[in-house]
Amino acid sequence: MNGIINNYRIPVMMVLVMALLVLLLVSAGYAFNKGDIAEELALITSLPWGVVTLIDVYVGFILVSLWILWREDTLSRALPWITLIMILGNIISCIYVLLALYRTTYENSMNRGLLP
16 A cells, blocks of 8 residues: 555645645736736735735745755756745745756666666
8 A cells, every 4th residue: 555655645745836836826817917026025024914924935945045045056056946946935945946856856767777
């Protein structure tokens, strides 16, 4: 039974991350279409819970960035991802996680002799 769970773990995670990516893209599209980023950012930063939320979001960005630094072989491979995450947010985190899951699947297949 445990082998079955392990066989589906990465594909299930990939589907979940893809769903989160779609959610983020739709949400961003809605916000760009209906909102005024300067006005609404001023409002958010004027509210105590708005500031806490922004801090929480950026702590998450930093945690993902630290994972990327740990995972990538060189700083030159990690830095573009980290920069994009700090600018564009978790849309980039989702893309990185999808690529990391794909690479993990590919590497595991290579180790088992399933791929050339």
